[in-house]
Amino acid sequence: MGLGYLLKRLAIMVPVFFLVVTMVFFMIRFAPGGPFDGEKAVSPEILRNLNEKYHLNDPLLVQFGNYLKDLVRGDLGPSFKYANRTVNELIADSLPVSLELGVTALIWALLIGLVAGGLASMKPNTVWDYVPMSFSILGICLPTFVIGPLLVLVFGIWLEWLPVAGWDAPEDRILPSLTLGFAYAAFISRLTRGGLMEIRSQDFIRTARAKGLSEARILIVHSLRGGLLPVVSYLGPALAGIISGALVTETIFNIPGLGRFFIQSAVNRDYTVVMGTALLYFTLIFVCNFFVDIMYALLDPRVKYE
Amino acid sequence: MKPVLEVKDLVAHFYTRRGVVRAVDGVSFTIHEGETVGVVGESGSGKTVCQLSYLRLLPEPPLRILGGSALLEGGLDLLKASPNQLRSIRGNRVSMIFQEPMTSLNPYLTVGTQLCEPLQIHGLLSRKDAAIQATAALERVGIADASAALKRYPHEFSGGMRQRVMIAMALTTKPKLLIADEPTTALDVTVQAQILQLLRDLQKETGMAILFITHDLGVIASIAHRVVVMYAGRVMERGTVDEVFYQTQHPYTQALLRSTPRLDVDQGKLSSIPGSPPDLTRLGDGCPFYGRCAYQRDACVRVYPPLRLTPTQHAAYCHLEGLPR
Numbered sequence A: 001m002g003l004g005y006l007l008k009r010l011a012i013m014v015p016v017f018f019l020v021v022t023m024v025f026f027m028i029r030f031a032p033g034g035p036f037d038g039e040k041a042v043s044p045e046i047l048r049n050l051n052e053k054y055h056l057n058d059p060l061l062v063q064f065g066n067y068l069k070d071l072v073r074g075d076l077g078p079s080f081k082y083a084n085r086t087v088n089e090l091i092a093d094s095l096p097v098s099l100e101l102g103v104t105a106l107i108w109a110l111l112i113g114l115v116a117g118g119l120a121s122m123k124p125n126t127v128w129d130y131v132p133m134s135f136s137i138l139g140i141c142l143p144t145f146v147i148g149p150l151l152v153l154v155f156g157i158w159l160e161w162l163p164v165a166g167w168d169a170p171e172d173r174i175l176p177s178l179t180l181g182f183a184y185a186a187f188i189s190r191l192t193r194g195g196l197m198e199i200r201s202q203d204f205i206r207t208a209r210a211k212g213l214s215e216a217r218i219l220i221v222h223s224l225r226g227g228l229l230p231v232v233s234y235l236g237p238a239l240a241g242i243i244s245g246a247l248v249t250e251t252i253f254n255i256p257g258l259g260r261f262f263i264q265s266a267v268n269r270d271y272t273v274v275m276g277t278a279l280l281y282f283t284l285i286f287v288c289n290f291f292v293d294i295m296y297a298l299l300d301p302r303v304k305y306e
Numbered sequence B: 001m002k003p004v005l006e007v008k009d010l011v012a013h014f015y016t017r018r019g020v021v022r023a024v025d026g027v028s029f030t031i032h033e034g035e036t037v038g039v040v041g042e043s044g045s046g047k048t049v050c051q052l053s054y055l056r057l058l059p060e061p062p063l064r065i066l067g068g069s070a071l072l073e074g075g076l077d078l079l080k081a082s083p084n085q086l087r088s089i090r091g092n093r094v095s096m097i098f099q100e101p102m103t104s105l106n107p108y109l110t111v112g113t114q115l116c117e118p119l120q121i122h123g124l125l126s127r128k129d130a131a132i133q134a135t136a137a138l139e140r141v142g143i144a145d146a147s148a149a150l151k152r153y154p155h156e157f158s159g160g161m162r163q164r165v166m167i168a169m170a171l172t173t174k175p176k177l178l179i180a181d182e183p184t185t186a187l188d189v190t191v192q193a194q195i196l197q198l199l200r201d202l203q204k205e206t207g208m209a210i211l212f213i214t215h216d217l218g219v220i221a222s223i224a225h226r227v228v229v230m231y232a233g234r235v236m237e238r239g240t241v242d243e244v245f246y247q248t249q250h251p252y253t254q255a256l257l258r259s260t261p262r263l264d265v266d267q268g269k270l271s272s273i274p275g276s277p278p279d280l281t282r283l284g285d286g287c288p289f290y291g292r293c294a295y296q297r298d299a300c301v302r303v304y305p306p307l308r309l310t311p312t313q314h315a316a317y318c319h320l321e322g323l324p325r
Helices: A003-030 A044-053 A060-072 A087-122 A127-141 A144-158 A170-200 A203-210 A215-227 A229-243 A247-253 A259-268 A271-299 B047-054 B083-089 B111-121 B127-140 B159-171 B189-206 B217-223 B241-246 B251-258 B298-302
Strands: B003-016 B019-032 B036-040 B063-072 B094-097 B177-181 B209-214 B226-231 B234-240 B307-309 B315-317
Touching (some): A003 A060, A087 A259, A127 A170, A144 A247, B019 B036, B036 B217, B047 B063, B159 B189, B189 B217
């Protein structure tokens, strides 16, 4: 894998980024309604002033040009709904929170998923397989708005071990990150089990046994690299999704993260916030997948990028 | 010559949902120092499963070893050995190479890592010395620029080269016994000849015994000293290559030989053995070859054929006294 390839991959990001900007910009503009339509009608004069202030009266292409100009400078513009706040400020405030929640959740997911999947793959069709895999089905099927309140009920209200909501003390992090990570753990455990089982049926594992290697060495040296490739490729999109905000988890635990902006801004036609969150999500996906591809080439010597 | 491995009356069955698969049923053979024994048979005759079962390389369950013994030189019975004892023997005193050189090496690890592994885990050499030994082993099997080859991955080698790597890997620990499971089947004929020659040369140098599994009688004729003919998980005939090929005692061996193409005789249309091998879950009491045999008689169905042994230890399990030529 050459440096040239990596640079080319990064260079491709520029035109794709432009395409995303263009599509999101015009799609949200063509959606009916606008940022100042509310249940309470605003007087025509105020509306005119607002439109004037936010340059919404300019021709659409001029607005698009201005947006691009600001974007190049890294300015995502003012929010239409949160008066006197810029999109940059909104993201700067909430991204670290989402990042922390997401990364913690993913650590849980990896920890639980890898151990459960590894166990299941070592002893397939035994209790060690059935129990974790049943939990995994639960984790995939149960939505966060069931798991979250359930965890709150057990650990927050019955046992009173952990706080029920908030985002101040370190122990506040535990329940939300578990809630968010559970579904990911479930999926990772399935991928781990499948990947390891697949590897363990390969001829070269028989060779390893015939060489007299211990089961531990066969697992660690001979199986993990190939067996975890499915997990690695899943981690890219998972990481992007998990740190770009989790509306339901954030709502249940009252966490000031990014997730709420995704939904609210679209409903509010808060054009600049929609743009900001969409572009952030795109960048995260792109960067995460980029790192996954690098990881892939490092793990599997047969993978060559030209 | 000292025997390296003595397998006696080995019985190993798979317990599956479909029933009991009698994969290995009373197999006996002996292999001595410096000798090559060929194990021949059709696909599914149990020739591979038999070797894997006494090395305990098959998952148990579904496999269950029901009887017999497999004595290594020195008296250790593999069928009674502990997992630790088995691990210390595999890849050390007994090495194995496999049919598919393309998939039998780990694609995620360098050739060097895999080659040094047996030496290191059996505590024979340090990492550094193992690397030196591995380079020498690669050179011995005819891989050019061996020290560079250690850093490469299996997919960068051709099939024949990978089989050479497998052989080098199996021989780094100087095993007493090499079990070669169809090592040339996946290779083309010229490469096949080179690999056979390599094995012969290595045997001369080290005095190891080679157990050579194949369905190719031509390969047996060129490499083996003695032959074990297997069918339906049992031994049909056992003897030196000359005895089995030229004084054939068993109808199955005869049928196998007749279905082999020959250059020296005009055979016309190549003959094949009628019917197909029996279902190993439904073997009766009689001879498993009954039904496909040209000389079948009443006793063959009911009674398992007796062992007929010549003074030279040429053995055949058949009701027939003297096979018609």
